[in-house]
Amino acid sequence: MNELQERIIAEGRVLPGDIIKVDGFMNHRVDTALMRSIARDIKAHFEGREITKVMTVEASGIPLATITADEFGVPLLFAKKAKSDNIEGGLVKSEIFSYTYKKKVTLIVSAEWISPDDKILIVDDFMANGEAMRGLVEIVDQVGAELVGVAIAIEKGFQGGGDRLRARGIDVYSLAIVEHAEPGNIVFRE
Amino acid sequence: MNELQERIIAEGRVLPGDIIKVDGFMNHRVDTALMRSIARDIKAHFEGREITKVMTVEASGIPLATITADEFGVPLLFAKKAKSDNIEGGLVKSEIFSYTYKKKVTLIVSAEWISPDDKILIVDDFMANGEAMRGLVEIVDQVGAELVGVAIAIEKGFQGGGDRLRARGIDVYSLAIVEHAEPGNIVFRE
Numbered sequence: 001m002n003e004l005q006e007r008i009i010a011e012g013r014v015l016p017g018d019i020i021k022v023d024g025f026m027n028h029r030v031d032t033a034l035m036r037s038i039a040r041d042i043k044a045h046f047e048g049r050e051i052t053k054v055m056t057v058e059a060s061g062i063p064l065a066t067i068t069a070d071e072f073g074v075p076l077l078f079a080k081k082a083k084s085d086n087i088e089g090g091l092v093k094s095e096i097f098s099y100t101y102k103k104k105v106t107l108i109v110s111a112e113w114i115s116p117d118d119k120i121l122i123v124d125d126f127m128a129n130g131e132a133m134r135g136l137v138e139i140v141d142q143v144g145a146e147l148v149g150v151a152i153a154i155e156k157g158f159q160g161g162g163d164r165l166r167a168r169g170i171d172v173y174s175l176a177i178v179e180h181a182e183p184g185n186i187v188f189r190e
Numbered sequence: 191m192n193e194l195q196e197r198i199i200a201e202g203r204v205l206p207g208d209i210i211k212v213d214g215f216m217n218h219r220v221d222t223a224l225m226r227s228i229a230r231d232i233k234a235h236f237e238g239r240e241i242t243k244v245m246t247v248e249a250s251g252i253p254l255a256t257i258t259a260d261e262f263g264v265p266l267l268f269a270k271k272a273k274s275d276n277i278e279g280g281l282v283k284s285e286i287f288s289y290t291y292k293k294k295v296t297l298i299v300s301a302e303w304i305s306p307d308d309k310i311l312i313v314d315d316f317m318a319n320g321e322a323m324r325g326l327v328e329i330v331d332q333v334g335a336e337l338v339g340v341a342i343a344i345e346k347g348f349q350g351g352g353d354r355l356r357a358r359g360i361d362v363y364s365l366a367i368v369e370h371a372e373p374g375n376i377v378f379r380e
Contacts, residue, residue: 062252070226
């Protein structure tokens, strides 16, 4: 069992709706030392692959993606979820369904900051149905950049998002794949 | 002129509505090395002060706040802007007016992750009218935690938010205070 899995067992709680609550160290109060440890694992997994940019989507994936980008020594690019005043000009978009907010959400990246020469590592804190990751992969494909892989801290294996991406030949690396979650009993994929 | 100010002059653009567009290195594509440099400046400014937590608000402040928390070796706590399914129980709230989205927004922190013993450094990428910072300060005050200070990368000095906080005796440290911004002419406060 790795450090993240130990923390999930020790501090995570399972709430109704298959929610695994880890907001004490992952996505509200964030243990930056744990993020560093996860980022190093991600770097080891993708050792030898050229990466020019780490990409995520706002908001809760940003801490891990920032530390991962810092670890690789490359810029971070985070997709936005709605058009704010501060993004002008050419946009690359992908529409997804957000299960968190129960509505369609458009992921947006400025075309200025991603190019066909980019070799992209997508990073996020959580993957369940994989809609957000599917959207980011679509953006990388639209631009014609190279997708090096997808790195996730906690994958809800029982919701299938990660396996759908793997079935497409994408290198999906998750530090903790939860196969079963009920109060007091969290089981990881071997 | 510090490194951030040089980057603003070299790569920033002024758009209508007093928008200073720095999304190539600050708040869309993020230069993590620059964030590290800013975080080190922040740490030097608050040298000798005890800090137990770095606090920010989603989303664009998270990269700098993450690197700053990493630099101080403390956890990051980011306030959320709307209630999602993953936050239960006691919440500390503050209502602000978002000039970006032109509507009222409630900032939310789980009471579980902030305590009267905390010594909080608030960090954000931008401050204009200072509404978001006022909201975070209000949350710190509600909890009865100690506010060590506020650290900002880019403060729009001409919009007064920073000076309003300084007038209340708060230590506001900004790396670049923009006093005047028009295309081709960005002037910093001495």
